[in-house]
Amino acid sequence: MRPALTFDLFCTVIDNHGDLGVCWRLSRQLREAGHKVRLWLDDASALAWMAPGLALGQEPGIELRPWQEAEQLARLRSLSPADVWIEAFACRIPEAFVAHGAATQRRQPVWINLEYLSAEAWVERNHALPSPILSGPARGWSKRFFYPGFTTKTGGLLRESDLLARQQAFDSSVWRKAHAPELQDRSRLISLFCYEPAALPHLLQQTVEDQWLVTPGRPWAALQMALPMLTQAPPCTALPYTDQNGFDEMLWACDLNFVRGEDSWVRALWAGKPFVWQIYPQQDQAHHAKLEAFLDWMEAPPSWRQFHRCWNAIETGPLPSLDAQTLASWAQCAASARQRLLDQDDLLTQLIGMVRAEQAHLAD
Secondary structure, three states: OOOOOEEEEEEOOOOOOOHHHHHHHHHHHHHHOOOEEEEEEOOOOOHHHHOHHHHOOOOOOEEEEEHHHHOOHHHHOOOOOOOEEEEEOOOOOOHHHHHHHHHHOOOOOEEEEEOOOOOOOHHHHHOOOEEEOOOOOOOOOEEEEEOOOOOOOOOOOOOOOOHHHHHHHOOHHHHHHHHOOOOOOOOOEEEEOOOOOOOHHHHHHHOOOOEEEEOOOHHHHHHHHHHHHOOOOOOEEEOOOOOHHHHHHHHHHOOEEEEEOOHHHHHHHHHOOOEEEEOOOOOOOHHHHHHHHHHHHHOOOHHHHHHHHHHOOOOOOOOOOOOHHHHHHHHHHHHHHHHHHHOOOOHHHHHHHHHHHHHHHHHO
């Protein structure tokens, strides 16, 4: 059996549901695989509800460290060296931390730049490429790019080892009775986790006979802004903040899920249910190509493509109808995509493989 590894995982929080969500899932999976993690954050506030067991000491193997401490070299004198450094989502490890490592470690750690998820073709070309460090205290060292993705030529997606077992044991009827007791037999259950889509009022009017579950924060605020525009609205339930397992269960229980960003996007894929993804908008409109690449990989039917384009304000006009036939075609597509992903190695397996190979390379 190979020895366990110690990881320093760095994350600067921009959207605490997305970037921190991915890093927390990765930390959990590393720990469950027998490794140790130091998670360095500049804002850990969302972990109060995302990982409530952390404050109670129920997350052994994961150590939460403040980002500011990594910026102060004097406090790092007693810090034990890690085998792996991970920069998540284009953040940069503080130079004081890098200088400490360069001065105290006999050889460089495996240094990985964990990038954003995309289905675009260039991801396959850039995955696993080295990036030499040409200046600073770590001059002469190198990093490796790690790109999550949807094909065997990328780093794959985060997937817990017990995911399928948890899904098979999940009873959606019990969950629905507990969280949506007013749901009628004729109604569909729809979850909403979004930014502020301009098409939300039209969508609510289209689904007045359905039951909505609305997540807290920006989605609930977006709903409150949309309701005054409506003559009739569907029944909407405000959900509390929940941990990651609770969020997964919500997706499994619903007939249709609206998700956003990166972490919930991947969880919707694993749920295998019809979903609509709101991509994080970029000023240069780069998100348009990213969305189209994903829809191409999904082999999405025309109605799903059009709905995504309207929901993301790429096209104008009414949203396609969410009738039973439309959702059935989406469900078939989602199930097929999920199976293709299950046939591939998950992100953790590929990450550890890259680390072991890089360790061997650095030892030569």
